[in-house]
Amino acid sequence: MAWKNRYLFRGRISERKFRDLLRLFALDITADRAAELTGLHHNTTLAIYRLLRLRMAELAREGCPFRGQVEIDESYFGPARVRGQRGRGAGRKTPVFGILERGGRVHCQIVKNCSKATLTAILRGQVAQEATITSDGFPAYHGLVEAGFSRHHRIDKYADPNKPVFSEGGVHINGIESFWSYAKRRHQKFNGLRNNAFPIFLKETEFRFNNRSNDLYKILLKSCRLSPLRSPQLW
Template sequence: MDLVEYERHVRSEQAARRYLLKRCLNGSKPRCPRCACQRLYRLADQRLRCGGCRYTFHEFTRRFVNRGGLSCRDWLRLLKLFELELTANRMAPELRLSYNTVYKAMTTLRFAILAGALDAPQLLHPSSGIDLGLTDTPEEEAHAAVNRYPVFGIIEKNGWVFIDLLPHVQAENVLHFNLHFSLKLTRMGNIVYTDRFQRYDALMFCGDDRLTFNYVNIRGKSAYVDSLSGSFWAFARTRLRRFNGVTPRRFPLYLKELEFRYNHRGEDLFPLLADRLCALVPDFAQS
């Protein structure tokens, strides 16, 4: 989206709302977010009611854009800054919003990106043991997940990257492979990644002080992914370093964001991000 078109959409709250509603509808008629019925009628207070299941809602009900309490205009401005890869610290004064408000909105957007990934049902299903803490502020990230340090496999082929959750591999297993089977490990802060392993270019996880990985050898031969110029890891590594203290709990969100950015590099990200933001929030727990 060029600057002229962007300014046209953010010139007023009404214009911003029209743009987001268009992304919600995606060229189709309005549907009930509960049962997908199109037999709707409008109430006196401008809400909609489904003629099938009788559910009462408004246009953004059950969509990511309805989370966080931002105005439509603020959402579009945040999308533009997110597209430009600003951090929450830099966004907050630009948007004239509190850091926690911006942090929650960015988490919502990252969750929306993850929810649109092909492997979202696996990552978001309770059986994964991963708790991403969608609504938490930074101070509220103490809740423990069963799979505290999920391990991911990185595969890059023909310019596309695929980041797979390996549910049967624990971080402790990776450390064991290093100690007993000489699998090369490298650290970047709390992020640990390996040399090539089976069909993967690397295995990767994010730890914290509850996981003993201080003995990981960071000297000597570099991991395979470090030798690849113009690769996903070269793209992701510089961006991960910009984030202030990525936590194990949020790490999957950052990884899937970077997967999304890499696979859509060279494209106009703004409408793609808007589409993810305007999508319905899935309930993979029911699948």
């Protein structure tokens, strides 16, 4: 007989077990460890973790456009080094474009390439034209004012290694660089992610970063109560 569960459509676990698992998920405990702590089957834990990550991805889409002071940057995720290949996106690395609103939130998006056309199209869909954009000197960011944005400041991280560019007049990309550091450090604990799993883990990381000062457990519990997690084929 299935348990009655307000948070999990057709779930076969009790609400108490679900809340216990959700608390561990909110604390960023891995699915393997959570299964041990709750006594739930490993496959059940993995399935619910996946549904929670999908819910985070849905919630992460709220809140556009970005306004005010906005930082942009691109980064690459994947193997630390591929023999015989160097430079941006070398080897099997996945390019990710990031937008951060200072004092607010971040948006990250996997891209096929970091061309000017690709990144400008994303900015037009995510950033208000009156925003002030700050970036490094990557050529793909040239021409943003001509593309309709009010102000665009550039920094050159490599101009003078003895001079801290991040301290001058607020022209820096500290925020988005901080997110890249957080994301790569967090993803390391999963010992590598398959290509088909990386997108959902990336959006989960974005949502956790954006809610780092909030109670993630309460946010997700409320969301699941209002709209129960659904994946009938799993139960």
